[in-house]
Amino acid sequence: MPSVTFDHVRKSFGDAVVVEDFDLTVADGELLVLVGGSGSGKSTILRMVAGLEEVTSGTIRIDATDVTQLPPRARDVAMVFQDYGLYPHMSVRENLSLGLRIRKIAATEIDRRVTWAAGMLGLAPLLDRKPKQLSGGQRQRVAMGRAMVREPKVFLFDEPLSNLDAGLRAQMRIEIGGLQRRLKTTTIYVTHDQVEAMTLGDRIVVLADGRIQQIGRPIDLYRAPVNRFVAGFIGTPPMNFVEGGLREENGQLSFIAAGVSIKLRRDNAAKAKNGEPLTLGIRPEDLRLDTSPDRAAGAAPDGDALPGRVVLVERLGGTSHVHFDVEGGGSRLMASVSNDQLPDVGDTIRVRVPPERVHLFGSDGKTISNST
Amino acid sequence: MLRRIGLYAGLALAALTFIYPFLWMASSTFKPREEFGSLALIPAHFTLDNYRTMWARAPFGRALLNSTMVATTITLAVLVFGSITAYAMARLTFRGRPVLNAATLAVLLVPGQLTLIPLYTLIVQLGWIDTYTALIVPYLFNATAILMLRQFFLQIPQSLIDAARMDGMSEMRILFTIFWPLSKPVLSIVAIFTFMGSWNEVLWPLLVVRDQQLMTLPQLLTVFALGGGAGSVGVSLASAMVLVIPVVVAYAFLQRNFIESMAGAGIKG
Amino acid sequence: MAAPYAVYLLVISAYPIVFALVLVFLRWDLVTAPSFAGFDNLRMLANDGRFWRAVANTFVFLSIHVPLQIVTALGLALALNRKLAGRGFWRAAFFLPVVISGAVVAILWSNLYATDVGLINKLLVKIGIAPVSWLTDPNTAMPAIAVMVTWKNVGFYVIIYLAGLQYIPRSCQEAIEIEGASAWQRFRYLTLPSLLPQTILVVTLSTINGFQLFIEPYVMTGGGPLRRTYSVVLYLYTNAFAYQKMGYAATIGVALALIIGAVVFIQRRVIGKAEAL
Numbered sequence: 001m002p003s004v005t006f007d008h009v010r011k012s013f014g015d016a017v018v019v020e021d022f023d024l025t026v027a028d029g030e031l032l033v034l035v036g037g038s039g040s041g042k043s044t045i046l047r048m049v050a051g052l053e054e055v056t057s058g059t060i061r062i063d064a065t066d067v068t069q070l071p072p073r074a075r076d077v078a079m080v081f082q083d084y085g086l087y088p089h090m091s092v093r094e095n096l097s098l099g100l101r102i103r104k105i106a107a108t109e110i111d112r113r114v115t116w117a118a119g120m121l122g123l124a125p126l127l128d129r130k131p132k133q134l135s136g137g138q139r140q141r142v143a144m145g146r147a148m149v150r151e152p153k154v155f156l157f158d159e160p161l162s163n164l165d166a167g168l169r170a171q172m173r174i175e176i177g178g179l180q181r182r183l184k185t186t187t188i189y190v191t192h193d194q195v196e197a198m199t200l201g202d203r204i205v206v207l208a209d210g211r212i213q214q215i216g217r218p219i220d221l222y223r224a225p226v227n228r229f230v231a232g233f234i235g236t237p238p239m240n241f242v243e244g245g246l247r248e249e250n251g252q253l254s255f256i257a258a259g260v261s262i263k264l265r266r267d268n269a270a271k272a273k274n275g276e277p278l279t280l281g282i283r284p285e286d287l288r289l290d291t292s293p294d295r296a297a298g299a300a301p302d303g304d305a306l307p308g309r310v311v312l313v314e315r316l317g318g319t320s321h322v323h324f325d326v327e328g329g330g331s332r333l334m335a336s337v338s339n340d341q342l343p344d345v346g347d348t349i350r351v352r353v354p355p356e357r358v359h360l361f362g363s364d365g366k367t368i369s370n371s372t
Numbered sequence: 373m374l375r376r377i378g379l380y381a382g383l384a385l386a387a388l389t390f391i392y393p394f395l396w397m398a399s400s401t402f403k404p405r406e407e408f409g410s411l412a413l414i415p416a417h418f419t420l421d422n423y424r425t426m427w428a429r430a431p432f433g434r435a436l437l438n439s440t441m442v443a444t445t446i447t448l449a450v451l452v453f454g455s456i457t458a459y460a461m462a463r464l465t466f467r468g469r470p471v472l473n474a475a476t477l478a479v480l481l482v483p484g485q486l487t488l489i490p491l492y493t494l495i496v497q498l499g500w501i502d503t504y505t506a507l508i509v510p511y512l513f514n515a516t517a518i519l520m521l522r523q524f525f526l527q528i529p530q531s532l533i534d535a536a537r538m539d540g541m542s543e544m545r546i547l548f549t550i551f552w553p554l555s556k557p558v559l560s561i562v563a564i565f566t567f568m569g570s571w572n573e574v575l576w577p578l579l580v581v582r583d584q585q586l587m588t589l590p591q592l593l594t595v596f597a598l599g600g601g602a603g604s605v606g607v608s609l610a611s612a613m614v615l616v617i618p619v620v621v622a623y624a625f626l627q628r629n630f631i632e633s634m635a636g637a638g639i640k641g
Numbered sequence: 642m643a644a645p646y647a648v649y650l651l652v653i654s655a656y657p658i659v660f661a662l663v664l665v666f667l668r669w670d671l672v673t674a675p676s677f678a679g680f681d682n683l684r685m686l687a688n689d690g691r692f693w694r695a696v697a698n699t700f701v702f703l704s705i706h707v708p709l710q711i712v713t714a715l716g717l718a719l720a721l722n723r724k725l726a727g728r729g730f731w732r733a734a735f736f737l738p739v740v741i742s743g744a745v746v747a748i749l750w751s752n753l754y755a756t757d758v759g760l761i762n763k764l765l766v767k768i769g770i771a772p773v774s775w776l777t778d779p780n781t782a783m784p785a786i787a788v789m790v791t792w793k794n795v796g797f798y799v800i801i802y803l804a805g806l807q808y809i810p811r812s813c814q815e816a817i818e819i820e821g822a823s824a825w826q827r828f829r830y831l832t833l834p835s836l837l838p839q840t841i842l843v844v845t846l847s848t849i850n851g852f853q854l855f856i857e858p859y860v861m862t863g864g865g866p867l868r869r870t871y872s873v874v875l876y877l878y879t880n881a882f883a884y885q886k887m888g889y890a891a892t893i894g895v896a897l898a899l900i901i902g903a904v905v906f907i908q909r910r911v912i913g914k915a916e917a918l
Contacts, residue, residue, distance in 0.1 A: 408758065594856070
């Protein structure tokens with residue numbers, strides 16, 4: 001049975017439309033991530049599920065119950081806030097148990113649940129402390145514990161890791177993912193960080209300007225983005241983009257931009273027209289450095305290789321990022337390569353663009369073809 | 373929706389209980405004796421008699437002048453002397469600074485009633501009874517003001533002072549040409565609560581001033597209302613109005629400053 | 642640069658405090674030379690029915706004023722703490738009596754409380770209740786003054802509570818809503834505990850204010866009826882001004898300071914314990 005259903009949900013503040021026709025079903029036990037920049041509407045959608053924002057039009061159902069008009073306390077959801085929202089004057093134990101005490105659950109049951117949650121989250125030694133005595137990561141766990149003990153129908157996470165430092169964030173990501181898999185509670189998780197989205201989500205919803213850009217599994221968004229926005233948003237490091245157009249010559253289709261000419265495969269470019277402005281996208285990890293030493297600088301650009309001059313090499317350990325300017329053109333691109341035979345700054349290099357890894361986008365941003 | 377209306381209605385009723393008494397008081401001063409006590413806000417027979425009587429029976433004009441002069445002098449003194457002291461305590465180093473800090477805080481803890489009688493005897497012995505000096509001197513420095521100013525002065529960047537010192541400015545110059553323009557919000561807060569405190573002060577004037585010509589307005593009003601000089605309620609209320617009207621007018625225009633000032637001072641004090 | 646202040650502190654603050662303690666042991670009418678009185682003043686104070694009556698009066702006052710102050714100020718602050726039209730106006734209305742002189746308020750309310758022509762009794766009669774002799778009945782006089790002082794100062798405490806309410810994090814408020822709390826439960830578990838520092842402040846300041854009551858009984862009742870509204874400061878003033886007993890008056894002053902200190906200290910302890918519960 002599906003757990004959360006959005007039926008053409010729309011939210012506006014006066015004339016400003018913040019969420020446009022959000023229509024989606026979250027499966028029971030799924031971890032759905034809403035990802036996007038600020039102003040994308042992701043937090044608003046979450047808060048509408050919680051009941052903290054009114055729905056302008058449309059309905060939201062949790063397990064077949066229409067909750068759109070219900071106040072938050074009648075919805076059986078639990079939320080983890082970005083700044084945790086812990087009650088400062090209560091101990092950790094009291095923070096965890098308040099929701100249960102309010103609902104008049106038996107003391108023995110409260111104890112059992114608190115002990116269980118504290119055990120799962122490693123909070124047992126902290127139960128009598130106050131929030132101000134805890135670190136950021138510990139407070140985060142208490143916030144999660146508070147949501148867990150309620151055993152709600154839906155977990156809602158509002159950018160819970162944004163206030164933590166990078167190392168802690170990576171660790172908590174894993175813990176949250178593991179926890180959700182064990183508890184199997186339907187979860188809606190909001191973040192602006194696409195790494196969190198990719199690692200945690202069963203499915204991801206990419207939002208921009210209140211509109212759904214794409215819904216899908218992480219791997220699908222990575223391989224087959226439906227528009228340029230999603231292509232550029234998903235994937236670290238981000239996709240390279242070059243503006244240009246299509247040319248057909250002697251039966252061979254090529255992508256032409258200042259200084260570059262890249263051979264395309266016929267099936268990729270089938271939907272594009274001759275001369276139409278296009279954007280070519282290629283992920284840094286798909287570019288290959290041509291390391292054959294006998295290609296002379298100044299030779300005419302070969303169909304699918306770009307000449308470039310290295311401007312920066314970022315050595316990151318396992319892989320490195322080579323930033324280069326395309327000779328004769330205006331683009332600065334980046335290739336992610338392994339560590340053997342890294343060029344130096346100022347070197348001339350040749351970069352191969354495998355035609356089967358190329359993404360093409362039309363002038364409207366929509367994808368014309370993706371890599372295969 | 374219904375709850376909203378209920379809320380506004382409740383608030384309006386509450387606000388009314390705070391404003392209505394003053395309106396009633398004001399309108400009573402314009403009613404002749406026979407009409408006094410009626411619930412109507414608009415007098416049936418508007419009259420200025422109460423005011424004329426009041427003005428004739430006691431030197432209210434003089435008292436108004438006295439209050440204005442005393443309050444203004446004290447406010448200026450507190451602002452100037454207070455700034456000098458606060459500046460010294462915040463930005464200059466000298467022996468005994470921590471002692472001065474502690475003493476200022478301690479002063480705030482002691483209820484005024486403890487020092488009331490000794491101060492009074494001091495005034496008597498100095499022969500300052502029935503002088504403006506007695507009304508002003510004890511209030512020249514205000515601990516709350518000094519603490520507030522000091523707090524504010526601590527936040528002004530040291531670089532401004534260093535640059536000024538290198539230019540050869542004296543400390544007083546620095547204080548009044550650099551710190552003061554930057555301190556307008558604090559200065560206005562201090563000015564308001566000092567002025568209001570002095571304007572409304574009654575107990576001290578009742579102790580040290582006997583001569584009606586030197587009485588402050590709230591003092592004269594009290595003496596007048598209690599001493600039966602008023603003769604009728606309308607008259608004594610009229611005298612109260614003289615004290616209240618300037619304050620209400622100022623308040624109507626500056627209420628946010630008033631609230632900020634008096635609430636802030638009260639919390640610090 | 643700080644020298645003048647140091648001098649001022651010495652003369653206007655330090656010296657009087659010390660001299661006050663000295664005066665306790667003197668008898669002086671300001672005309673003749675002071676004479677040594679030993680512990681006479683202290684003995685007199687301990688046995689002085691009027692003084693202890695004044696202290697008892699103050700406790701009667703406080704027992705009504707402080708709870709009333711908390712309830713009204715908190716109630717108004719909660720009402721004002723939302724998106725309201727004309728919020729500045731409401732705030733200004735409640736704060737108005739705070740800026741008005743105590744003498745004026747006392748005179749005004751003397752008239753409001755007047756048994757025959759007072760506004761309050763007139764309104765009561767209109768709705769069918771018998772008029773009350775507010776200021777002439779010994780049982781109602783001090784309570785009446787307590788209500789008046791509450792009215793005068795509530796705006797000040799509303800501001801304090803409003804400031805405290807701003808500090809309650811929004812996520813806490815939203816969290817407790819999601820956790821299922823009703824309006825009363827939100828108040829009891831989140832709002833009220835979060836406002837504990839403000840409540841302590843309200844209690845402390847209004848208690849100190851209560852002990853310093855002077856102009857209200859002076860103007861409204863002269864200390865009667867049956868000395869039931871006689872405040873400590875009024876008694877101090879009378880001893881100094883009317884009876885010319887400086888030593889004794891100073892003794893009252895010292896005793897008052899000590900009582901205030903003790904009461905405030907106890908209050909803070911009790912509230913601190915209540916917080917721990």
